[in-house]
Amino acid sequence: MEDTMPTRDGRRRQLARIALVLAAAVVALVNVAPVLWGVTTSLRPPEEIFTFPPSFLVSDLTGEHYSQVLNGSFARNITNSLLYSTTATVVAVLLGAIAAYAFDRFRFPLRRSLFGVIVACIPLSMGAAVLVIPNYLYFAALGLLDTPVILPLLYLGYNLPMAVWILKGAMEGIPTELDEAAKIDGASRLRTFAAVILPLCRPSLAAASIFVFIGAWNEFVAGSVMVNTSDYRPVQVAVYQFISAFGRQWGPLTASAVLALLPILVLVVFFGRYLVAGLMRGAVKG
Known part of the structure; x- marks a missing residue:
């Protein structure tokens, strides 16, 4: 019983770390994604801005x-x-x-x-x-x-x-x-x-x-x-x-x-x- 308690505590701490990392990743994604989208949109030719389906990738970069x-x-x-x-x-x-x-x-x-x-x-x-x-x-x-x-x-x-x-x-x-x-x-x-x-x-x-x-x-x-x-x-x-x-x-x-x-x-x-x-x-x- 004494051996299992540290193991359970270690698993709980590991799960807490994983949950924290996932939460941080979600927050980072929510904040970074609009910025990346704005950067890619600013580099697209006008005719590609409204293409569907949308994509982060830019096929033809432009600085116009x-x-x-x-x-x-x-x-x-x-x-x-x-x-x-x-x-x-x-x-x-x-x-x-x-x-x-x-x-x-x-x-x-x-x-x-x-x-x-x-x-x-x-x-x-x-x-x-x-x-x-x-x-x-x-x-x-x-x-x-x-x-x-x-x-x-x-x-x-x-x-x-x-x-x-x-x-x-x-x-x-x-x-x-x-x-x-x-x-x-x-x-x-x-x-x-x-x-x-x-x-x-x-x-x-x-x-x-x-x-x-x-x-x-x-x-x-x-x-x-x-x-x-x-x-x-x-x-x-x-x-x-x-x-x-x-x-x-x-x-x-x-x-x-x-x-x-x-x-x-x-x-x-x-x-x-x-x-x-x-x-x-x-x-x-x-």
Whole structure:
């Protein structure tokens, strides 16, 4: 009887692993299949897009859809989103690091309440569509609608709470003795922050940067409402332009979607390892 119990437990663990692998495979298939289908569709000649039965295989590769997309204003729209997202990322991480350091190292009235407000703003920023009307009225009063500065400002406001939360969790894991040692060596608060604290927060800085960039890059609602001029249009709104009242241009639509996806894929492939490390630091403390 004692010999059979470990065997049963081992079989149960093995079955659990198999079930977990199968579930992960199903989830991966559900998420990857539409992307693969979009890539293959973007490479098909127009006459093969609606062939039946459908197939992932492409008999005759073509780049005409990409040429059509890039010959228009789409390249400028990608450049716009790169500028908007990069600006919002740099400013959000910088301000987020300063705010996180202040919340973690200084004691001032309503410190916990203010940080609670910031944390509460994280889900609100993820559902930023509810903020479109008040933001529209506010920026209309300022005369900033349909200008190149409005979207970076909105992206900064939407994603700054996440950056503060991640970076504060990282700074809570840094002993205050390091600040005291730097002070004894004659370092000012600013020098301690720049030369001691920030280098120790590199994984969390990278994680915050990735989250802010992805959040800014993928934003659609504000970009479609606040900007009307094609010269200032972000990439996600430009992708939607290939869906019109006369139907969907599936070739250019999938080609533009693939081009819009590439920066995110590159970012995750090369810097995705920082996401887990940065988020774990922000989730354990915070």
